[in-house]
Amino acid sequence: MTIALLLALAGLAVLDSTSFGTLGIPVYLMLGLDRSRTSRLFVYLATVTVFYFLVGVALMLGLSTAMDTFGDALNSRAALIAQLVLGVGLFALSWRFDPKWRAKRNLPERTFEPRMGGPRTMVLVGLAAGTLEVATMVPYLAAVGMMTTSGLAAGQWVPLLAAYVLIMILPALALMGVRAAAGARLEPKLERLRAWLVKHSSSMLSWGMAIVGFLLARDAAARLFL
Numbered sequence: 001m002t003i004a005l006l007l008a009l010a011g012l013a014v015l016d017s018t019s020f021g022t023l024g025i026p027v028y029l030m031l032g033l034d035r036s037r038t039s040r041l042f043v044y045l046a047t048v049t050v051f052y053f054l055v056g057v058a059l060m061l062g063l064s065t066a067m068d069t070f071g072d073a074l075n076s077r078a079a080l081i082a083q084l085v086l087g088v089g090l091f092a093l094s095w096r097f098d099p100k101w102r103a104k105r106n107l108p109e110r111t112f113e114p115r116m117g118g119p120r121t122m123v124l125v126g127l128a129a130g131t132l133e134v135a136t137m138v139p140y141l142a143a144v145g146m147m148t149t150s151g152l153a154a155g156q157w158v159p160l161l162a163a164y165v166l167i168m169i170l171p172a173l174a175l176m177g178v179r180a181a182a183g184a185r186l187e188p189k190l191e192r193l194r195a196w197l198v199k200h201s202s203s204m205l206s207w208g209m210a211i212v213g214f215l216l217a218r219d220a221a222a223r224l225f226l
Contacts, residue, residue, distance in 0.1 A: 005150055009160060012139040013167035019137060021048060021129035026172035029122075030179065031190050038176065043119045045169045047126025052168065055134055056161045059144045080220045087217030094209035097202045140164075 017023060029041050073079060095101045102108070134140070143164060147157045179186060 005146065006160075008146060009143050009164055010167065012143045013164045015139040016137055016143075016164075017168045017171045019133060019168075021133045022168045023171055025125070025129055026169075027175060027190075027193060029125075030172075030176060031193070038180075040119060040122050041172075041176065043122040044126045045172060047123045048130055049165045049169055051127060051130035052134070052140065052165045053161060055130075056140075056144050056165070057158075059141075060148060060157060060161070075223070077224070080224050084217055084220035084224065087213045087215070087220060090209050090213030091217060092213075094206045094213060097206040097209070099203055099206075140168075 026041060026045060029044060030038070144161075147160060152160070179190065
């Protein structure tokens with residue numbers, strides 16, 4: 001384990017801390033929950049943290065072994081065609097959520113707001129956010145790859161992975177602390193930020209679907225035709 005590796009992992013974790021699931025949704029939930037229910041936001045953040053930690057553990061422990069076992073089936077022509085169709089379909093579907101595309105066709109604008117509810121709902125929102133984002137979080141996947149290729153023992157990469165996912169939620173925790181310290185003085189600005197997040201939620205979803213679709217289609221096309 002080198003200083004260069006630690007610094008690289010820290011930098012990647014800071015990048016991941018700015019994603020919609022680790023910062024955007026927490027900000028929205030923080031503004032939508034009154035101060036007496038802030039504990040529900042902790043439930044969401046805990047869910048996201050545990051989810052990413054377990055995904056990292058699964059990757060470190062041998063999803064590559066499963067890929068070796070089923071590699072022939074996943075690399076078959078039929079599987080690649082299915083992947084290509086899925087990628088193109090996601091990319092095409094992403095336009096349905098684009099505000100400009102909908103405005104040109106006089107369709108109502110769509111907005112998406114994380115559902116407020118009890119602890120169980122917060123867990124479900126956290127799992128949904130993690131599942132939708134994990135495939136597009138390149139820094140996180142790169143960090144897992146770096147730890148894998150570094151040949152670290154379990155006693156080294158487990159605490160490193162735990163520290164990584166904790167850094168991912170630090171900005172959201174810091175905002176919660178600032179809000180608690182500032183009291184009602186920040187509420188007007190936070191409400192404007194919440195309105196901005198809601199207004200651009202469909203655009204964010206559109207871009208996310210387009211990126212995932214493009215990556216899936218590009219990978220399948222490259223292996224099919226090149």
